[in-house]
Ligand code: CAA
């Protein structure tokens with residue numbers, strides 16, 4: 001198994017890509033922390049994984065709130081005693097054209113998608129430095145790398161993740177910590193379900209592989225970057241988008 005006894009915090013793991021990753025990591029022997037705002041879904045997913053014989057723990061967290069993140073990390077440490085992997089996967093959209101975007105929708109997306117990544121990483125890094133090892137993976141997006149109509153707020157946060165990833169790779173590499181990002185393309189989750197059909201169709205038409213991503217496609221990339229197989233990969237942005245833009 002590729003993650004035997006590793007403790008992995010996956011934010012936003014109650015749904016979509018995060019849950020696919022939780023399942024994949026659990027199958028590879030990890031102790032998985034489902035760190036999510038959505039308590040009802042999170043508890044259901046904890047039970048689902050436990051019933052399949054895996055080690056899983058749901059902890060409610062709002063990644064945009066530093067105190068909430070600190071409490072989550074304390075609970076993980078008191079349950080499992082260590083943290084080996086952090087997947088900064090939680091994210092939201094509040095799409096609107098620039099001229100119509102409300103200030104609070106701009107700010108909320110930055111709070112969750114950008115400050116949330118900062119909060120979680122800052123909270124776990126001292127423990128990884130102490131151990132001299134760790135893997136941090138954050139979720140960017142095709143929108144952050146290339147821009148996307150209607151996503152000023154989201155693209156800003158997802159582009160910033162690339163900058164933070166490269167900065168942390170430089171700061172933390174010498175401490176034995178690998179820091180990387182994954183930039184998914186359009187992937188079949190609730191997030192895309194709310195996108196107008198004609199936009200999804202036009203995106204699909206641009207993808208050489210001619211299909212949207214599946215949550216498992218992204219989970220596989222997280223797994224590679226979380227496993228020992230990527231020990232010499234640092235500061236990279238792994239595009240998992242069917243080749244939508246090159
Ligand atoms: N490509 C080309 N033209 C587009 C377009 C696109 N992707 N999106 C909108 N337009 C055009 C519309 O056709 C329309 O043109 P006309 O004025 O000529 O009619 C114009 O822009 C205005 O669009 P709307 O009428 O839709 O404007 P609205 O204010 O009602 O809605 C919107 C704007 C909320 C941004 C809506 O268009 C929308 O939801 N678009 C999709 C945004 C999107 O792609 N989000 C991705 C979510 S998934 C995700 O975020 C995951 C990830 O990382 C990729």
Ligand code: NAI
Pocket residue numbers: 011012013014015016017018035036037038061062063064088089090091092112116139140141142183184185186187188189190191192
């Ligand atoms: P999703 O909407 O299915 O799941 C997101 C999860 O994050 C939910 O369980 C939600 O409760 C949780 N969450 C939201 N706000 C939170 C907060 N403040 N604190 C803790 N948890 C919170 O979305 P999906 O598609 O699985 O997205 C996962 C990640 O992948 C996000 O960062 C998203 O931006 C990114 N992404 C998604 C793409 C897609 O096409 N679905 C494409 C590119 C990137």
